[in-house]
Amino acid sequence: AQSVTQPDIHITVSEGASLELRCNYSYGATPYLFWYVQSPGQGLQLLLKYFSGDTLVQGIKGFEAEFKRSQSSFNLRKPSVHWSDAAEYFCAVAGTSGTYKYIFGTGTRLKVLA
Amino acid sequence: GAGVSQSPSNKVTEKGKDVELRCDPISGHTALYWYRQSLGQGLEFLIYFQGNSAPDKSGLPSDRFSAERTGGSVSTLTIQRTQQEDSAVYLCASSLRNTGELFFGEGSRLTVL
Numbered sequence: 001a002q003s004v005t006q007p008d009i010h011i012t013v014s015e016g017a018s019l020e021l022r023c024n025y026s027y028g029a030t031p032y033l034f035w036y037v038q039s040p041g042q043g044l045q046l047l048l049k050y051f052s053g054d055t056l057v058q059g060i061k062g063f064e065a066e067f068k069r070s071q072s073s074f075n076l077r078k079p080s081v082h083w084s085d086a087a088e089y090f091c092a093v094a095g096t097s098g099t100y101k102y103i104f105g106t107g108t109r110l111k112v113l114a
Numbered sequence: 115g116a117g118v119s120q121s122p123s124n125k126v127t128e129k130g131k132d133v134e135l136r137c138d139p140i141s142g143h144t145a146l147y148w149y150r151q152s153l154g155q156g157l158e159f160l161i162y163f164q165g166n167s168a169p170d171k172s173g174l175p176s177d178r179f180s181a182e183r184t185g186g187s188v189s190t191l192t193i194q195r196t197q198q199e200d201s202a203v204y205l206c207a208s209s210l211r212n213t214g215e216l217f218f219g220e221g222s223r224l225t226v227l
């Protein structure tokens with residue numbers, strides 16, 4: 001079955017520290033991969049996406065993610081976290097051949113300590 | 115409009131009542147999605163509209179849920195005879211094509227007492 005796993009429900013980091021949020025997926029083929037962020041009281045916003053090509057993708061707000069086919073992973077990273085990064089982060093997958101049901105993980109809630 | 119607009123932003127209703135949630139997608143976006151976000155859960159797919167094609171209703175949890183999209187634009191999600199387990203945030207998203215960036219509204223928070 002197709003699924004997305006975000007093993008960390010909550011993560012707390014200090015401002016300025018590095019961050020890595022984990023995402024693993026189960027899919028029949030390499031899907032399109034996404035990370036979305038949901039800030040308090042706001043809608044989900046796309047951080048970055050992977051369709052093909054370079055497996056290290058850059059996104060907005062200084063985030064990057066690396067696609068590792070052998071591990072079926074698409075982990076999100078940021079070298080130095082800012083207090084404004086506190087939010088919930090969702091990993092998602094979608095099919096590349098007309099399968100449009102985006103499948104979302106359960107999210108990771110990030111807390112940033114001053 | 116500039117983004118996906120959803121209304122109402124908050125709805126409190128009594129068990130057994132019907133509710134309608136509205137989504138106005140970004141102009142020109144042919145694909146429209148409804149998701150449900152419950153506390154501690156991911157986004158649960160409900161229904162998908164693409165142009166004039168028949169919608170994919172496979173995610174609707176029961177026959178109390180229905181949705182329509184008029185004129186390829188505005189969509190309404192209707193929940194009949196609401197139950198307490200229907201309490202959640204209902205998110206609408208639109209996109210230009212099947213797979214690409216989803217643009218989300220801020221959601222409609224439904225509370226069933």
